[in-house]
Structure formats: C-alpha cells, structure tokens
Amino acid sequence: MKKKVILFIFFALLILPKTTSAIEGTVSGEKIDTLREEIKKKVEEKLKTIMSQQRKRGWVGTIKEKTEVSLKLKTKDKIRTTTISENIQIVGPKRQKINFENLEIGQQIIAMGYLQPDNNLEAKRIVVLPEKKRSEPPEIIFGTINDRSEREQVLAIGPTKNGNQEYEVLLDEKTHLFQRTNGKVEKINYKNLQAEQKIIAVLKPTKSNGSSFNAKLILLLSPSPTPTLAPEE
C-alpha cells in the first residue's frame, strides 16, 4: 500500500506541472501563430503596395511603331516597348478620350503603367501630348567674368567649362544674384560683380540674338573684392 501511495505522489508530482504547462503552451502558441499570421498578412499587403508604387513609371516618348497590342517609343535615351493593357485609358491632346486606333506614329505621348520583369512597360494610361513649340532649355555655365558694363547690367563671361565661347549676358530685375559665403548662399547686387570673378549662371538665349543670353540666375563663387581705402595725400 505504501508503494501505491509513493507511486501516486510520484505521478502527481511528475504529471501535474507538465499538464498545466502543456495547456498554457498550446494557448500561447495558438495566440502567437494567429498574431504571426496577421503580421505576415499586413507586411505582405504593405510590401505589395510599395512594390507596385516602385514599379509605376511614366515614359515620355514619340511613337515609332504600332502593333495591335504594343507601341515602340523613342524616349530620350533609347527605343522601348510598351504593351497595352486591356482596360487602358487613352487621353487625346485636347484631353478627350480616344481609342487605341486613334494613336498615330510620330505623336508624342506619356505612357503610364507598371514596369514588367522584362523591363517593358504595361501601359494603363496614355496621354497624347499637344504639339507645342518647345522653348530653348536654359543653359547652365561655369565661367569667369571677363568684362562688366557700368552703364547697363551686362556681363561678358568666358572662357567656360562648356567651351571657349564668350557669352554676352544681360541681367534684368528678374535675375537672381547670389554669392557663396561660408557654405551658404546669400543675395547680392549687380555692383558686387567684378571682372575675373568665377560664377555659375543659368542662362536663356534671347529671342533676338543667338549669341546673347538673359541671365535667370547667377551665383558668385569667388568672394567680392573688399573695398580698400585710397591712401591720403
């Protein structure tokens, strides 16, 4: 009988803790699994959104070839293929809805869609750009002031890193003038500009003359000469 009692106590000691911890373990394990699944689901959804956003692209180019399901576009650097998705929206130059059949070779378009693994674009929306006369893009130059007019706000700038051409640069009230001092950019006036100073300028060719430019922005790189007092006589 004593043996039975000892055996009973032994089993009670052995089984009870394990049973409770096992029950507890399953409960917390189930909870963890549910949580893990929920987190996984949310992370996957977020990743999907981010990935689709990252694959969203807009190609600007001229239509070179057209098939029933694709377009070949001449973009800035190369010729690329865009496939047409089933529910594609196509907007004409006057913002009217048009059909794929209305697209013509030579038209400039923006193809919007998603990049595919083969680097082609699956277009979901196409916008035909209106034929507008593109204005000359601004030119950025790095140079030295060769001459500075006292009467008018005109500078002769050159030679520059962009070539040996000398630029006749006209300044007006719209020109932004800045100077670099101690790593900061500060506003200056025309009178701060002197010959032999280094500058960076954003220029637009004038309509009348191809060799003269309007300055949109000038940044003075070398410091302005500090005024020195003339020796007293």
Added chain:
Amino acid sequence: MKKELTLAILVGLVLGFTITGLIWTKKRGKSTSTPSQKNVTPTVTQTVKKTEKANQIFLNIKEPKNESIISQEKLTIKGNTLVNATVVLVWEEGENILVADKDGNFQTEITLVGGENEIEISAYDEDGNQANEILTITYSTAKF
C-alpha cells in the same frame, strides 16, 4: 488505512500544485521579461561607408527615381554629391541653387506642372568640374 491514503493523496496534490505553481510563475516571469530584454539588447546597425574618390565630382540622386509618376504638386529632391559642392536645379517653372552639406547631401522642394517635367540637376566643384543628371517626372493624379 483510509486515513493514510487520503493524507498521502492530499500531500501529493498539495506538493504537485505548489511545484506547478512555482514553475508557472517562473515561466510567466521569463516570458514577460523577454520583450524588455529585447529592448535592451543593442541592435547592430550596419553603416555602409562610401568610399569616394577625393575631390572628384559626382552626383547621385536618391529621390525621386527617374521616370516616376508623382501624384502631388510638390516634389522633394534628395541627393548626394561632393562635400560643399554647388548644386544647380533647373526645371520648367524655375531654378534653384544649393550648397551640399558637410556630408555632401542636399535636398530641395520644387513645384511640378501637370504631365511631363524635366528637371536638370548639375553639381559643380570649385574648379567648375561638373556632374549632371536629368530626371523626367510625370505629375498625374489619375488613378490606374
């Protein structure tokens, strides 16, 4: 005899429950202390040091990616170039001039026009050496 048996069962039960209780309390204490321990554990961050050729002008546009479609009028441009380089941005509606910070980073915000936007970004060192990037960004609020 019956008394002995009952007593033995009781003792067994009491002992069993006491030990179970002790183990359970210990385990609970461990599981609650785990997150705080996790918080204390230092996270190892890998810092990638860029090896730039000294004084050689470069330009790296971090944001946005070329040919991105943006649904907001305001666009933040972030990039990296030579320390203290001058950065010039020219786009359809304006131009801007910046100076890269001590780490070579620069950041600015521009306003886009509807449709195609071409943004020219140039970085200059003090000798006029230049690095250039052109971004084509589409501003469209259309959903597809």
